[in-house]
Amino acid sequence: MIDNQKLANTLRSFAAEREWDQFHTPKNLATSIAVEASELLELFQWSRGQKGWDEVTDSSIRSKVEEELADILLYVIRFADKAGIDLQAIAERKIALNAQKYPPEGFRGSDRKYDE
Amino acid sequence: MIDNQKLANTLRSFAAEREWDQFHTPKNLATSIAVEASELLELFQWSRGQKGWDEVTDSSIRSKVEEELADILLYVIRFADKAGIDLQAIAERKIALNAQKYPPEGFRGSDRKYDE
Amino acid sequence: MIDNQKLANTLRSFAAEREWDQFHTPKNLATSIAVEASELLELFQWSRGQKGWDEVTDSSIRSKVEEELADILLYVIRFADKAGIDLQAIAERKIALNAQKYPPEGFRGSDRKYDE
Amino acid sequence: MIDNQKLANTLRSFAAEREWDQFHTPKNLATSIAVEASELLELFQWSRGQKGWDEVTDSSIRSKVEEELADILLYVIRFADKAGIDLQAIAERKIALNAQKYPPEGFRGSDRKYDE
Numbered sequence: 058m059i060d061n062q063k064l065a066n067t068l069r070s071f072a073a074e075r076e077w078d079q080f081h082t083p084k085n086l087a088t089s090i091a092v093e094a095s096e097l098l099e100l101f102q103w104s105r106g107q108k109g110w111d112e113v114t115d116s117s118i119r120s121k122v123e124e125e126l127a128d129i130l131l132y133v134i135r136f137a138d139k140a141g142i143d144l145q146a147i148a149e150r151k152i153a154l155n156a157q158k159y160p161p162e163g164f165r166g167s168d169r170k171y172d173e
Numbered sequence: 174m175i176d177n178q179k180l181a182n183t184l185r186s187f188a189a190e191r192e193w194d195q196f197h198t199p200k201n202l203a204t205s206i207a208v209e210a211s212e213l214l215e216l217f218q219w220s221r222g223q224k225g226w227d228e229v230t231d232s233s234i235r236s237k238v239e240e241e242l243a244d245i246l247l248y249v250i251r252f253a254d255k256a257g258i259d260l261q262a263i264a265e266r267k268i269a270l271n272a273q274k275y276p277p278e279g280f281r282g283s284d285r286k287y288d289e
Numbered sequence: 290m291i292d293n294q295k296l297a298n299t300l301r302s303f304a305a306e307r308e309w310d311q312f313h314t315p316k317n318l319a320t321s322i323a324v325e326a327s328e329l330l331e332l333f334q335w336s337r338g339q340k341g342w343d344e345v346t347d348s349s350i351r352s353k354v355e356e357e358l359a360d361i362l363l364y365v366i367r368f369a370d371k372a373g374i375d376l377q378a379i380a381e382r383k384i385a386l387n388a389q390k391y392p393p394e395g396f397r398g399s400d401r402k403y404d405e
Numbered sequence: 406m407i408d409n410q411k412l413a414n415t416l417r418s419f420a421a422e423r424e425w426d427q428f429h430t431p432k433n434l435a436t437s438i439a440v441e442a443s444e445l446l447e448l449f450q451w452s453r454g455q456k457g458w459d460e461v462t463d464s465s466i467r468s469k470v471e472e473e474l475a476d477i478l479l480y481v482i483r484f485a486d487k488a489g490i491d492l493q494a495i496a497e498r499k500i501a502l503n504a505q506k507y508p509p510e511g512f513r514g515s516d517r518k519y520d521e
Contacts, residue, residue, distance in 0.1 A: 126252065
């Protein structure tokens, strides 16, 4: 379970104490999610991470991966809190949409989904 | 609450039914998070979203914002599931780190955090 | 003028001397362009850069902007060189496409281009 | 050769005719570069592009790659024009910096450059 409401409340207090709420516009938070996502990606910029998940368990990279992933999640939670979006509900809705869009029989073993 | 374990299980079945697990390397999932984050950002590419959150409640944009945000969250959950990462734990840890890094008295009302 | 052929040759030698050509796959170079673009964007993550261009002339930020912009350009040149793409030709072609897509009378003073 | 001055002039007229100059703030153009870079990356989101450059010559993908690469280049040229930055000069300077930062003997055949 992710207690996103509790995390959202903590982030609210965090921003309030620093008077950062003024900077948390939709565009700025969307920018922040993208910037943090790119920092996660940077860890796999060259050869690393193209094969298996054991490459991610290595201690030299593990803590960096966790920090970047946490940053993305926290900004997603902050964005949803500011916008009044229910993350569990939209996640379920999106999975249902994807199930319609990509029926197993048409996409099995294929990555053509993104080739169109 | 986000039932990330249940969502992760659904995503596992989803990938298994389509034989997509082979494409879900660390690098590819990190790429996917970045691509979806950029699609959210694209909604605010020009003037929109620089002011307030009422710009996001408008029905012309609301559903797109929700879909992109859901995509990001789902790939974050999938990445964490593959890597064996506890999202609630890393989120709490990152907030604690940020509290140390940005003491309120040094950063109040300032965006210099990112100017260094 | 940008002497992209000369720059491409320098980048070729640079990669050859370090045996980095093996890492310069299409996906890795596309990742690198995205990562560097995000580093440029990060300089404007919060309030800065939303108003005018005098914010970019300030010496505290100028050299960082120049370095990130150069990184993007160099990876674009490297990608084009590896793919055998003529950058001047595709730039001209894209401008012609945009002129068709966005006739002045339909888009004057409007940012709706990206709102559809 | 890339005639970036001529392309910059065309982009200036293009923006002026549509009264888009008002939208071309530093942050918005940096956002645009990042968004287009991500669209290029999306073409290689899954398995494609991890091996060789022959994957990029295929006609099913070639024109998309060229369009996205052109978009990135055009926004880079537009950004530089607005900021008064000489692209050839900063590209040469960045290569010189990289040569210092990554001496061949210390980085040969290694991708550790990004692992630190």
